[in-house]
Amino acid sequence: MKRLAFVTGILALAAPMALAQYSTWASDPAHSEVDFSIRHGGVSNVHGHFGGVAATLVYNEADVTKSTVTATIDVTTVDTGQSPRDIHLKTDAFLDVAKFPTATFTSTNVVKNGNKLTVSGNFTLHGVTKPVVLDVEGPSVPLVNGMDHKLHSGFSATTTLSRTAYGIGAAFPSALVGDDVKLTIELEIIKQETAPVNK
Numbered sequence: 001m002k003r004l005a006f007v008t009g010i011l012a013l014a015a016p017m018a019l020a021q022y023s024t025w026a027s028d029p030a031h032s033e034v035d036f037s038i039r040h041g042g043v044s045n046v047h048g049h050f051g052g053v054a055a056t057l058v059y060n061e062a063d064v065t066k067s068t069v070t071a072t073i074d075v076t077t078v079d080t081g082q083s084p085r086d087i088h089l090k091t092d093a094f095l096d097v098a099k100f101p102t103a104t105f106t107s108t109n110v111v112k113n114g115n116k117l118t119v120s121g122n123f124t125l126h127g128v129t130k131p132v133v134l135d136v137e138g139p140s141v142p143l144v145n146g147m148d149h150k151l152h153s154g155f156s157a158t159t160t161l162s163r164t165a166y167g168i169g170a171a172f173p174s175a176l177v178g179d180d181v182k183l184t185i186e187l188e189i190i191k192q193e194t195a196p197v198n199k
Contacts, residue, residue: 026057028188031154032055034183096126109121123161130165135159162180
């Protein structure tokens, strides 16, 4: 009977410990963005960014490969520094933000490669969902940062998309508007609370 009580006590302690290894982090909108670059006319690169990024990371502190991330990008925030071009990008000739105002990412797999991560997932843009792979640096060492007195950390990630695979700018040949779109994601995250999951 004593042995049973002892085992039961260990199991009771183990359950909350398993739960505690997961924590929830949310993106800081003031310090998170998706930058992009695309070739123009075969002679130069045009740069821009999306500022409206909302991401949630369920982070496994014992095993980062068991972590998950979801993100939503406000496509209407596209900004290349040229208002006429931004207006054109928002039309149905390119991003069609009236019909597709957001893009989303949901991770499906995380692999640790030395000091870096490879995060695979499904990316939905312009109503089309395709698998993508992100090369990720991070997380940075968590620090108490800012007025909220919470832990902050950060990730940087890169990937390359085909705009035509997502049906964007189909009327424009790659000689005029490049097909490859290079993305750089800068994500600052803030620790929220222990996540009620046990994977």
